Amino acid sequence: MSQFDQVSVVKKANVYFDGKCVSHTVQFADGTRKSVGVILPATLTFNTGSPEIMETVAGTCKVKLAGENEWKNYGAGESFNVPGNSSFEIQVEGEPYHYVCHFG
Numbered sequence: 836m837s838q839f840d841q842v843s844v845v846k847k848a849n850v851y852f853d854g855k856c857v858s859h860t861v862q863f864a865d866g867t868r869k870s871v872g873v874i875l876p877a878t879l880t881f882n883t884g885s886p887e888i889m890e891t892v893a894g895t896c897k898v899k900l901a902g903e904n905e906w907k908n909y910g911a912g913e914s915f916n917v918p919g920n921s922s923f924e925i926q927v928e929g930e931p932y933h934y935v936c937h938f939g
Contacts, residue, residue: 839863839869849872852877856879859871867939868938869937872934874931877927878925880923882922885919886916888936890914890935890937891911891933893930894910894911894929894931896926897925899924901922901923
């Protein structure tokens with residue numbers, strides 16, 4: 836799916852890590868929400884409250900989930916799951932990484 840239809844978008848951006856990650860919250864009629872964003876080249880650590888599915892729209896990244904020792908590569912069309920109340924490290928090199936974060 837290349838777009839979301841019939842949604843509300845929160846105008847104020849979520850800006851993390853001095854602007855290295857910027858996203859916008861998208862709210863659906865059924866009450867679910869997602870964030871759509873971009874991560875610039877960096878190595879960052881994110882903490883999760885609820886479970887998340889990170890869908891790669893464009894670019895590539897390396898990810899290491901909490902408790903794991905190895906980095907895994909992800910590219911356009913791929914996704915990874917992050918448990919709730921956990922964390923993950925993400926490394927972006929070169930081109931920005933475009934993503935959709937599916938919560939819950």
